[in-house]
Amino acid sequence: MDRSVLWSPEAGALRDSGLARFARNCGFDPADYEALHTWSIADPGAFWSRLWDFAGVKGDKGSVALHRDPAAPMTGAQFFPEARLNVAETLLAGADPACAVIECDETGARAEHSAAALRAEVARIAHGLRAAGVGPGDRVGAVLPNRLECLVTHLASLAIGAVWTSCSPDFGTTGILDRIGQVQPRVLFVQPRVRYGGKEIDLTARLGDVAAQIKGLETLVTVGEGTPESPVPVTTWESFGSPGPLEFEPRRFDDPCYILYTSGTTGAPKAIVHRSGGVLLQKLKEHMLHGDVRPGDRFLWYTNTAWMMYHWVVASMGCGATLVLYDGAPVLKEAGGLDCGQLWRAVERERLTHLGISPKYLSTLMEQGYRPGDAQDLGSLRWLMSAGSPVSPQQYDWMYDAVKADMGFASISGGTEIMGCFLLGSPLHPVRRGRLTVKGLGMAVNVFDERGAPVRGRPGELVCTEPFPSMPATFWGPDGDARYRKSYFAERPEIWTHGDHATLYPDGSAEIHGRSDCTLNPGGVRIGTADIYNVCAQFPELEDCIVFGRPVEGDEEIVLCVKIAGQQAAGPDLAQAIRRRLRVECSPRHVPSAIYCVSDIPMTVNGKRVENAARSVVSGRAVANLGSLANADCLAEYASLTKRVPL
Secondary structure (H helix, E strand, O other): OOOOEEEOOOOOHHHHOHHHHHHHHOOOOOOOHHHHHHHHHHOHHHHHHHHHHHHOOOEEOOOOOEEOOOOOOOOOOEEOOOOEEOHHHHHHHHOOOOOOEEEEEOOOOEEEEOHHHHHHHHHHHHHHHHHOOOOOOOEEEEEOOOOHHHHHHHHHHHHOOOEEEEEOOOOOHHHHHHHHHHHOOOEEEEOOEEEEOOEEEEOHHHHHHHHHHOOOOOEEEEOOOOOOOOOOOEEEOOOOOOOOOOOOOOEEOOOEEEEEEOOOOOOOOOEEEEEHHHHHHHHHHHHHHHOOOOOOOEEEEOOOOOOHHHHHHHHHHHHOOEEEEEEOOOOEEEOOEEEOOHHHHHHHHHOOOEEEEOHHHHHHHHHHOOOHHHHOOOOOOOEEEEOOOOOOHHHHHHHHHHHOOOOEEEEOEEEOOOOEEEEEOOOOOOEEOOOEOEEOOOOOEEEEOOOOOEOOOOOEEEEEOOOOOOOOOEEOOOOHHHHHHHHHHOOOOOOEEEEEEEEEOOOOOEEEEEEHHHOEOHHHOOEOHHHHHHHHOOOOOEEEEEEEEEEEOOEEEEEEEEEEOOOOOOOHHHHHHHHHHHHHHOOHHHOOOEEEEOOOOOEEOOOOEOHHHHHHHHOOOOOOOHHHEOOHHHHHHHHOHHHOOOO
16 A cells, blocks of 8 residues: 555546546546646647637637747747637636625625626726726736625726736735836726734725826726825726626737736746736636536635736636635634634535645644644535645645545645646546645646756756746836746746756656755755755744755855744754754755744745745845835844854
């Protein structure tokens, strides 16, 4: 018996799952995923054309599926050059008629919306945008929480051919301007008062500052109470637009639909322009085939509206699933401690089939000793998913013990840049402890060593060697094409180098070790940060930690900073235990030269550790973009680490 296998699909998956049905549709045995995947990257035009039909994409795909440029096989590739489609049309066509969307929040309030009601609101806002002069290619911005209004602006903007871009209300003024300010939206939707973590937050002044500094802004639309002081006309959500028919503007496959932003931890956030047809096909593929999302399913991903996972989960509507929006904190502070049950009560109440979370959230539940499967009825849950950073093997164990034994789990890895995944789950494959399940269909994923040769079973650079339709169109702004190519193709011409340190295994599964730009290199040996995080996750004394390299003469040493849970004390015994376990479970090279106790860990607003910021401060260098951090003040402590005696 293979002890690494934590879950195996039932035999019926080979008959009923979307992936199995698609395989048969294409002439493949569902049990032979390797053959299906090989075909999908050997003949990408045929694969994506079949997917278009299988997914029921609305529009005309034309007679050409892929035009290849021999001189630029990736950057010059063009999918469906004759196609005409509209992303919103396909998503709304698939929406569940009786219950397209459910809204719920941290107070326990909820509301249901039929597909007809959703379409009527989208039509009203689309009319308002057209009346405001917004046309195809113009930008529409949103600084809104994860509620119906944000979804409506999203779909209405796409319906008229505009480009939608968003920030979450938890971004500061600088963070919003560094992102949305780049692309100069003509209309900006904002909510001046929001609730998070049991607190009412007034953003009126902040949003007024934003409106005053965005060039080209013509209209500010407010949702709910509060009116920012604005140099541009302000109108309310209720008075914006008018009832009428919903009309969809046909768009070319490569016309832009979204602009998303990189985290901005190594400089100003890059504004990534996404292609309409590319992101639609990619997301439908990942939901229908890899996530086995079916009509009647219910899908909630805990996310803010700036993260790509928001855009990603919205596409589940196109598969016939009910989209469940959650607004608020996933864990609430109470007099007696933390309430960890918010999302799990939603699983029980809404009969969710799919729930998406993050490794950081899992760590919090583990630290609190919370067991969702004991507290709630999770019988409806078929799939649990995670993104944002690697999931540790210990977290796999915990999920199958404390959540549910008979569910699939998918750790997915891709990025904002591709609006999708290179590695993700499968309803036809077992879940292996600490592993990502399969390479995505249509994604020619490989791992190259320092020679540029493909390797299996040992770490290297994650690459993609064949074109795929959700590659970005460009970066917004001057020299956008050049900056885009420099980011992903400079190291290996016409081969996408993603920036992840990874291992592919002979069985097709994979492991992500961390970002390549954060890879540790003591003594010239490359070490992924995830290996160290996985060991540290085994210590209940640690609430969180961060690891980075500190330059020393002619080399680099590993520094580990730990945040202690609760009122526990940190001392040499804990540091020694961490070092001992790293030496045994990883290697002597993984053992930190210094371990420090800190009060907080630098994070982006999306909850990702920012190793580069900590490393820069400790090394005496300026941090490129403090506005991307949710808690930049904590870096002051890191500036003085070298003067302290480590544990």
